[in-house]
Amino acid sequence: MLEKKQIRKTPFRQEVLKLFKASKNAISLKEIERNLTSFDRITLYRTLKLFIEKGLIHEVLHSSGKKYALCKEQCDEHQHQHNHLHFHCSSCKESFCLKTHIQDLNLTGYIIEQTDLSVHGVCKKCNN
Amino acid sequence: MLEKKQIRKTPFRQEVLKLFKASKNAISLKEIERNLTSFDRITLYRTLKLFIEKGLIHEVLHSSGKKYALCKEQCDEHQHQHNHLHFHCSSCKESFCLKTHIQDLNLTGYIIEQTDLSVHGVCKKCNN
């Protein structure tokens, strides 16, 4: 099992991971719950938290709630590698609106209503 | 007042708008509450919701909560103009992980730990 990300192998965690592997897209908490035969709300909460910390999954944010998805890249407990026009500083908690050039997204066929580019990290001020 | 976005002018709303104008960066709900002399939680909630609907402010999403900021562009009740690698379809509610070329963000001085590029709209399937 891929559980060798320093995550202890338990039946519940394996079941949750299985769900993620079977999902093509990001899934919401409710979708996860709906697909579990039985579950404890708190345990699931902690499982997702751990998976995120260990770099196994990452959060996908949108206005009406979070979704979760397997990390496609080499994420670990120190860093998630996924790509904001809003810079969120984990040190000072400020959110900076930074102007950045974003090339045209070639999303032909899609209707784009709103887009968000966000960056987490440490800002200039805190990086001193 | 800028309240001519079809928003009725009330003392409370003016006070909230004033806060936004005085804020250089996006602000959290708690920061708003902290800067109001007195407030009703529900009224504030509805005020923000209205401001967003009318295109006066927009949400800034990050993992540990939402922040809010004035819209810099010509947003209205039909569209917010701000810029995801995750595509959120408002029709089927799916979140697609789309591969997109993102140019280097020239954020020298910043430590980048995690970034998210997200797009809201209607996906190919639903746009038929």
Added chain:
DNA sequence: TTTAAAATCGCAACAATGTTGCATTATTAT
């Protein structure tokens, strides 16, 4: 300016979600 219709406010109440502590149970390594 007065007044009536329409919208907002503020409160109660509740739903959903996030979080911690702790005793019990399961997992891992010896």
Added chain:
DNA sequence: ATAATAATGCAACATTGTTGCGATTTTAAA
């Protein structure tokens, strides 16, 4: 097999999001 360590499940609580409704305020028309 067993002891140390971690995970589980429950209670309890905190935070946030949401609706209904009567009282109040705003707006616009008389």
